[in-house]
Amino acid sequence: MKSIYGLFCVLFFLGSCVETDPDADSSNAEADQTPIQKITKSVTVYSHRHYDIDKEIFSAFEKETGIQVLVKEDKASKLIELISQKKDAADVLITVDVARLEQAKNKNILQSIQSDYIQSRVPSNFMDSDNMWFGLTKRYRVLAYSKERVDPLEIKGYTDLAKPKWKGKIAVRSSSNTYNQSLMASVIAHSDEQKAESWAKSVVANFSRSPKGNDRDQVKEVAAGRADIAIINTYYLGKLLNSENQQEVEAGKAVGLIFPDQEHAGAHVNISGIGVCKNAPNKDNAIELIEYLLSDKVQELYSAANYEYPIVKDIPVCDLLKSWGSFHEDSIALERIGQLNTAALEVFARAGWE
Amino acid sequence: MVLLIIVGIILLPLFAILIRAFDSDASTWKLISEFYLSKYIWNSIGLVIGVSGMTILMAVIPAWLIANYKFFGRKFFRLALLLPIAFPTYIMAYTYTGIFDSTGTIQQLANTLLGNDFANAIYFDFMTPFWLVLVLSFCLYPYIYAACLISFSNDSAQHLEASKMLGANSISRFFKIGLPMARPALLAGLFLVIMEVLNEYGAVQYFNFKTFTSGIFTAWENGDLTSAVRIAAVLFATAIFFLFITHILIRKSKIEKASKIPIVHEQLKKHHHVLAFLFCGLLFLFAFLIPFIQLLFWAVSTYSEVVTFDFYVVAWNTFTISILAAIVITLISFILLFAGNQIRNIGGKQLASLGILGYSIPGAIIAVGIIMPFAFIDTSLQSNWLLGSIFGLSIAYLIRFMAVSYNALDGAVQKQGSRLDEAALNMKTKPLIAMFKIHFPILKPALFIAVILVFVDIMKELPMTLILRPMNYDTLATEAYRYAETNESAMQSAPASIILILLGTIPVIFLHKLIKN
Numbered sequence: 058m059k060s061i062y063g064l065f066c067v068l069f070f071l072g073s074c075v076e077t078d079p080d081a082d083s084s085n086a087e088a089d090q091t092p093i094q095k096i097t098k099s100v101t102v103y104s105h106r107h108y109d110i111d112k113e114i115f116s117a118f119e120k121e122t123g124i125q126v127l128v129k130e131d132k133a134s135k136l137i138e139l140i141s142q143k144k145d146a147a148d149v150l151i152t153v154d155v156a157r158l159e160q161a162k163n164k165n166i167l168q169s170i171q172s173d174y175i176q177s178r179v180p181s182n183f184m185d186s187d188n189m190w191f192g193l194t195k196r197y198r199v200l201a202y203s204k205e206r207v208d209p210l211e212i213k214g215y216t217d218l219a220k221p222k223w224k225g226k227i228a229v230r231s232s233s234n235t236y237n238q239s240l241m242a243s244v245i246a247h248s249d250e251q252k253a254e255s256w257a258k259s260v261v262a263n264f265s266r267s268p269k270g271n272d273r274d275q276v277k278e279v280a281a282g283r284a285d286i287a288i289i290n291t292y293y294l295g296k297l298l299n300s301e302n303q304q305e306v307e308a309g310k311a312v313g314l315i316f317p318d319q320e321h322a323g324a325h326v327n328i329s330g331i332g333v334c335k336n337a338p339n340k341d342n343a344i345e346l347i348e349y350l351l352s353d354k355v356q357e358l359y360s361a362a363n364y365e366y367p368i369v370k371d372i373p374v375c376d377l378l379k380s381w382g383s384f385h386e387d388s389i390a391l392e393r394i395g396q397l398n399t400a401a402l403e404v405f406a407r408a409g410w411e
Numbered sequence: 412m413v414l415l416i417i418v419g420i421i422l423l424p425l426f427a428i429l430i431r432a433f434d435s436d437a438s439t440w441k442l443i444s445e446f447y448l449s450k451y452i453w454n455s456i457g458l459v460i461g462v463s464g465m466t467i468l469m470a471v472i473p474a475w476l477i478a479n480y481k482f483f484g485r486k487f488f489r490l491a492l493l494l495p496i497a498f499p500t501y502i503m504a505y506t507y508t509g510i511f512d513s514t515g516t517i518q519q520l521a522n523t524l525l526g527n528d529f530a531n532a533i534y535f536d537f538m539t540p541f542w543l544v545l546v547l548s549f550c551l552y553p554y555i556y557a558a559c560l561i562s563f564s565n566d567s568a569q570h571l572e573a574s575k576m577l578g579a580n581s582i583s584r585f586f587k588i589g590l591p592m593a594r595p596a597l598l599a600g601l602f603l604v605i606m607e608v609l610n611e612y613g614a615v616q617y618f619n620f621k622t623f624t625s626g627i628f629t630a631w632e633n634g635d636l637t638s639a640v641r642i643a644a645v646l647f648a649t650a651i652f653f654l655f656i657t658h659i660l661i662r663k664s665k666i667e668k669a670s671k672i673p674i675v676h677e678q679l680k681k682h683h684h685v686l687a688f689l690f691c692g693l694l695f696l697f698a699f700l701i702p703f704i705q706l707l708f709w710a711v712s713t714y715s716e717v718v719t720f721d722f723y724v725v726a727w728n729t730f731t732i733s734i735l736a737a738i739v740i741t742l743i744s745f746i747l748l749f750a751g752n753q754i755r756n757i758g759g760k761q762l763a764s765l766g767i768l769g770y771s772i773p774g775a776i777i778a779v780g781i782i783m784p785f786a787f788i789d790t791s792l793q794s795n796w797l798l799g800s801i802f803g804l805s806i807a808y809l810i811r812f813m814a815v816s817y818n819a820l821d822g823a824v825q826k827q828g829s830r831l832d833e834a835a836l837n838m839k840t841k842p843l844i845a846m847f848k849i850h851f852p853i854l855k856p857a858l859f860i861a862v863i864l865v866f867v868d869i870m871k872e873l874p875m876t877l878i879l880r881p882m883n884y885d886t887l888a889t890e891a892y893r894y895a896e897t898n899e900s901a902m903q904s905a906p907a908s909i910i911l912i913l914l915g916t917i918p919v920i921f922l923h924k925l926i927k928n
Contacts, residue, residue, distance in 0.1 A: 101882065107893040127882035129799070130893065134632045135878045138779060142786035143798055160634040231619040233629040269538045269619035271899040274512065281513035281534070296898055301712045304514035304522075305900075399438055402633060406446040411619060 099125040100342040103140065104151040105133040106329060110362035118349050124342045133157035140166045144336040148343040151193070153329045154235040156242070158190040159395025167332040172344055178351040178369045182390045183328055192328035193350055194365035197386070198240045199324055201287040201294060201312040203279050212286065214318040215244060215325070219259035227263045228275040228284035232405035236272075236290055236327060241404055242397035243325045246389055250400055257408035268411045273297055273305075280308035287312070290327075295364025295377055316384035323387040327394070328368065414750040414762060417743060421766045421810050424780025428772070431779065432644050437637040439630055447626060451642065455609060455622040455649065458544065462608045463601060465548035469694060470555035471597065475585055476687045478563035479571070481676040483684065488691040489560070490923040495698040496553035497915025499871040501613025502891060502908045504546050505901035506702040508617070509709070511537035516705060538618045546614060549698035551607050555600035561926055562593035572675065581677075595661045599818055602657040606814070609650055610773045612874065613892075623649070624773050636779065643776040650771030703912065709905035717894065717906050721885075726910050729870060729886040736805045737816075737866035741858055743809060744817040748824060749846045764821075767814030774811055775874035781807050782878070799881050807875045812868050816861035823857030824850070856925050863918040870915055887911040 104111065107130050115126040129136070133152040140147050141164050150167070152158050161167050167189040175191055176184075183192035200218075202209055212218070218227055230237065245253040265284035275287035276297055297309035316324040331350065333343045349355060356367035360374040367374065476482065477489045495503075510516045513534065521530035570588050579587070590597075612624045619625075623646035631639035679687055744766070751763025769777060785797040797803040835845040851858075873888050880889070887907045894904035901908070 107897045109897075129878075129880065129882055130889075131877040132628075132632065134634065134636070135775065135778070135874075137634075138631075138636060139782055139786075139798070139878060142782045143790060146786075146798065156634075157632075163634070233616075233619075233625070233632070235632065238633075266536065267619070270508075270617065273899045274508075274538075277513045282531075283513075293899060296900075300900070301709075301902060302514060304519050308514050398633065402439060403442055406442050411621070 097125060098123060098339070098342055099127055100339050100346050101127045101146070101148045102129070102151065102346070103136040103147040103149070103334075104128060104130050105136065105153050105157065106130070106151050108363055110358060113362075114350070114355055114358060118346060122345060122349070124345065126346070134160070137161050137164055137166065140334055144334075145338050147334050148337040148339045149331055149333055149346060151329070151331045153196075154239060155192075155328050155330065155391045155395045156235055156239055156398040158185070158328075158330045158332060159392065159398065161332060162187075162189045166335050168335045168337070168340075170333050170344060170347075172348065174348050175344075175351060180368070180370065182388055183330075183368055185332075185392055186390070190330050190332035191347065191351075192330045192368040192391070194329045194356075194359045194363075195368055195386075196236070196327045196329065196365060197291050197316065197324045198236055198288065198327060199291055200315040200317055201276050201279060201289050202315055203282070203285050204311060204313050206282075207285050209313060209315055212315060212317075214321060215240070216256065218263065218286070218288075219256050221259075221263075223263045223286065225263065225265050226285040227260060227288070228265050228278040228286070229260075229268055229288040230271055230275060231268045232402075232410040237288075237410075238398055238401045238405070239327045239394050240288070240325050241401035242394045243322075243387060243389065245397050245400050245404065246393055247322050250404060254404050254408055257404055257410055261408055261410050276312055277305075277308050280311035291366075291378075291381070292364035298377065314381055316381075316386075318387070319385050322389065323385040326386045326391075328391055329365065413746060414754070414759060417747050417750075418762055418766050420806065421769055421813060423784055424777055424810060425768060425772070426780075427783045428640055428643065428776060428780040431637060431640045431783075434637040434640075437635055437641065439633055439635040440638040440641065443626065443630060443638055443642070447621060448642070448645070450621050451623050451626040452645070452649070454620060455646070457540070458547070458615075458620070458622060459605050459608050459653070461540070461544035462547050462551060463605060465544055466552040466555055466604050467597070467601065469548055469552035469698070470600070471559055471590070471593075473691050473694060474556050474559035474563055474593075475589060476691065478560060479581070479589075479677060480679045480687060482679050482687045484688055484691065485676075488695060489927075490920065491695045491699065492556055492691065493553050493919050493923055494695075494916050495549055496557075496867055496919060497870075497912045498550045498699070498702065499613075499873075499888065499891075499908075499911070500547055500550045500607070500611050501617070501873075501895070502706075502901065502904070502911075503550050503702055504543070504614035504617055505895055505904070506705050506908075507542070507546055508537055509901050510701070510705055511535070516708075540618075540620060543614060543618045543620055547608060547611060549702075551604045552698070554603045554607075555597055557922070557926065558596035558600035559593050562596035563589055564926075567592040575677075595822070598657045598661045599822055602654065603815065603818070605653050605657075606650060606770050609646060609653075609771070612773065612775075627773060627776060631775070640776065640779065643772060647768075647772055651768075654767075654771065703909075706901070706905045706909050706912070709902045710909045713903045714906055717903055722890070722906070725885045725890055725907075726887055726914065728884070729888070729911070730914050732801060732805075732886070733866050733869040734862075736808050736869055737862045739805065740809050740812055740865050741816040741820075741861040744813050744861070745820055745851075745854070745858065746846075747813075748817060748820050749842075749850065752824070753842050764817070767817050769810040770812065770814030772811075773874065774807075774872060775878070777807060777811055778875045778878045781810070781875075799879065801881060804876065804879045804881075807879050808865075808869050808872065811872070811875065812865045815864045815868055819861040819864060820854060820857050823854055859925055860922060863922045866918055867915050870911060887914070 115128060119126055136150060137160060140150065150161055162185060169188045171188065179191045184190065200212065241253065244256060265278060272289040272293040275289055276294060278284040279287045291314065294309055297305050300306055318324060331347055333340060337343050351369055353372060356369045356372045359365045360367055360378055364377060366378065473488065473492055477485055518530050518534065521533055567589055570592065571584055574584050574588055610624060612628060615622045615625045623642055626642045627639045630642060747763050747766055751759040753759060785803055789795060789797050835849055871888055873892055876886055877889055887910055891904040891907040891911060895901055
């Protein structure tokens with residue numbers, strides 16, 4: 058008991074230190090951001106991208122420009138709330154989906170950026186018409202089919218998923234997932250809400266199980282023979298094929314990819330994108346960072362390390378992406394997809410897509 | 412005065428949230444109330460009932476066996492069965508899915524050892540509500556187990572010995588004495604479990620089991636924070652309902668504390684002996700050993716790409732901040748408790764217990780409530796003291812986890828009774844001196860237990876840490892989450908998870924020592 062008391066005293070002493078510690082910490086942080094800022098340049102990044110490669114890219118940027126990158130990673134919705142309460146908290150916001158960029162724009166926390174370089178690098182359908190956000194990488198939501206049981210010629214587009222022939226054969230995750238919402242938004246954009254709803258109802262009737270798990274889990278369902286087609290983002294297949302778990306690699310090899318709607322609108326594409334915050338204290342540094350992220354070198358890295366597609370045209374992609382071939386992509390302005398997010402939620406709810 | 416300040420700090424974000432709920436920009440509220448709200452309510456209640464039942468079974472049986480009987484491995488299990496408390500629920504869920512899914516360990520083993528047909532035959536869908544209940548129960552039963560173990564071995568010892576002499580058999584001893592006397596402890600533990608279940612987010616989202624928390628996050632991610640806050644208000648009401656019930660039940664079961672005598676551990680009959688060993692052994696196996704070993708295997712295979720120097724800094728950060736914050740929070744709840752007791756006659760006690768309301772609200776929603784006033788203060792003072800500082804984060808932890816330490820201390824104080832206070836009063840000791848000279852030393856073990864429980868909770872905390880942390884600051888929980896999130900797999904998050912769990916088990920071992928004394 059004595060020893061515990063002793064330990065407690067030590068801890069208590071440490072405890073009394075904590076009262077002063079945080080102040081020291083926060084005043085340092087404060088020093089970083091106010092007076093010293095004039096000497097050392099910095100840029101504050103709020104990011105929904107949690108990838109290791111992003112960390113590497115930021116530290117390379119620091120080395121090249123001398124601009125210190127301060128990062129906070131969390132879900133876009135939470136970061137948006139933080140920025141709308143404390144306007145000067147961040148310089149840039151990075152999201153993994155266009156709907157969240159549109160959300161940030163609607164909450165009035167982004168500003169319009171004029172940069173000839175950025176505008177020349179990002180195709181116009183992948184940026185906001187008011188120049189408030191710009192795509193960094195492209196992500197296709199496609200169909201992964203069982204090589205064993207499905208003839209890829211049998212299914213050509215998203216509409217085919219509604220055919221009764223696929224009853225009990227389709228694996229997909231929850232409708233609360235943002236990639237599904239943007240896919241639904243694109244279905245609505247190319248038809249209308251009623252048609253989208255009846256499409257969604259038929260797809261729900263074809264589910265192999267009620268939606269759960271993530272994109273990788275859907276591929277595994279197909280590989281294990283419990284479904285024939287999974288709706289997934291392409292890079293997750295890249296991750297499965299490069300997994301440390303041999304079984305996952307096998308699961309990845311068991312499926313092929315169909316880039317849908319080649320004869321119509323083209324494969325649904327989403328973006329991971331970036332915008333400069335309205336009250337960004339370091340606007341110039343923020344623009345410099347965006348330009349850096351759009352450079353050939355970084356664009357190539359996104360593909361090589363994370364199996365995403367570069368947003369900039371004619372950037373060489375990694376071998377895996379090359380092996381998936383070239384295809385026709387949906388050219389709809391992504392802004393429209395973001396705007397239709399709420400409509401997509403309604404369709405999901407009415408169609409009973411869990 | 413102190414009381415008002417502390418309670419005020421804790422309630423401030425709650426008010427900020429409530430105000431938010433009345434905003435008119437709830438773009439998806441109609442959709443939620445029409446299609447999802449009843450599902451959120453029923454699923455949440457179902458989950459609470461399922462996990463409550465399961466955790467009571469998992470906790471009470473071994474606690475009773477260990478407190479009363481001699482059997483092989485008893486001493487080991489007494490400690491070992493506490494360990495799963497260090498497992499964050501979402502890591503447990505991801506790990507178990509990784510074991511049972513179609514590319515998981517079980518299927519791999521079955522495939523290589525017994526062939527494809529056998530593997531297919533034994534496959535089952537793991538991501539079902541039943542397994543969700545089980546996975547959550549594995550992580551949460553230790554809260555009840557610890558409370559019951561203390562109660563069985565201390566409070567009821569004398570009565571149990573007496574009844575034994577009077578010839579009561581073991582089953583009637585359990586139902587007539589052990590269980591009723593342990594009821595306050597059991598309910599206090601159960602209250603913590605229920606709050607954890609209502610606030611669980613990672614596992615329910617992964618299983619796509621639509622509860623309040625998954626609804627809150629979905630609404631928020633869809634850009635409709637107002638609806639998220641409204642769902643949180645419904646959740647809050649549900650939590651208060653459970654708080655109310657447990658409090659009434661606890662009050663009803665106040666018992667006279669007997670003096671402490673050691674229990675004579677009875678030797679079990681042979682087949683009972685085997686059963687006791689099997690129950691404890693299997694529980695330990697499934698709730699800790701299997702997922703831990705699985706994580707260890709993953710950690711070994713991903714170690715080289717994930718673990719860098721930064722990683723050790725992260726581990727150190729997590730440990731120090733968690734322990735320091737836990738100590739401060741425990742001291743504050745100690746002060747709160749005594750301030751409340753001092754002015755008991757004018758409702759001080761009730762006022763103080765308002766402080767524990769924060770526990771019934773998901774961390775992310777508390778973060779919302781904190782961001783607003785903090786941003787206001789920071790902006791008007793032109794400073795960065797609160798938002799994105801360790802200090803601000805610690806206040807968030809205080810609001811969220813006060814209940815954990817407050818409950819632990821309150822239980823101990825109530826056992827002590829008011830005699831000491833009266834004695835001190837008679838001797839004209841000042842209340843403040845009485846607090847530090849009399850109660851503080853007597854409550855040492857309870858204080859220590861409180862620190863440990865809060866520490867483990869802070870280590871595992873995710874949603875508040877993510878949004879309120881300083882720039883470029885990671886903890887083990889955020890790192891584990893980052894890898895699990897980006898790769899949609901538990902594999903690369905294993906090294907962070909393993910260290911998180913190991914660091915969490917250290918204080919649990921201390922906790923065990925305390926229970927033993």
